[in-house]
Amino acid sequence: MSDLRPCPLCGGEAMVFAFPGLKKPLNWIVRCRNGCVRTFSFDDETTAIETWNHRYTDGNAQDKKEILGQIDDIMAFVANEVNPIVSPEDYWVYSNLYDDLEQLKITCEQKFNR
Numbered sequence: 181m182s183d184l185r186p187c188p189l190c191g192g193e194a195m196v197f198a199f200p201g202l203k204k205p206l207n208w209i210v211r212c213r214n215g216c217v218r219t220f221s222f223d224d225e226t227t228a229i230e231t232w233n234h235r236y237t238d239g240n241a242q243d244k245k246e247i248l249g250q251i252d253d254i255m256a257f258v259a260n261e262v263n264p265i266v267s268p269e270d271y272w273v274y275s276n277l278y279d280d281l282e283q284l285k286i287t288c289e290q291k292f293n294r
């Protein structure tokens with residue numbers, strides 16, 4: 181298994197985590213042990229690790245601005261493009277996703293301003 185880079189926000193240790201999925205046997209994510217951030221879930225461990233290791237790490241102001249901008253873009257996409265076409269049974273998934281993104285943005289802002 182390849183090495184995991186530390187958490188981009190707190191510098192803490194990261195961990196690989198697998199859980200059973202509805203549509204696939206296992207979902208793989210990498211997350212900070214302190215609960216700061218995690219990747220999306222992937223079909224395989226390697227992709228989850230590569231995704232975790234390939235991201236902003238030097239913590240400069242431009243990167244932070246870009247990260248917050250990307251979260252805004254995803255939230256706008258969920259609100260404007262995804263919500264209108266989601267069936268009522270699936271609505272809670274996207275509603276939770278939006279809430280999680282909002283929480284992620286707040287967490288990032290708090291960590292960045294420290």
Ligand SMILES: [Zn+2]
Nearest residue numbers: 187190212216
């Ligand atoms: Zn962390």
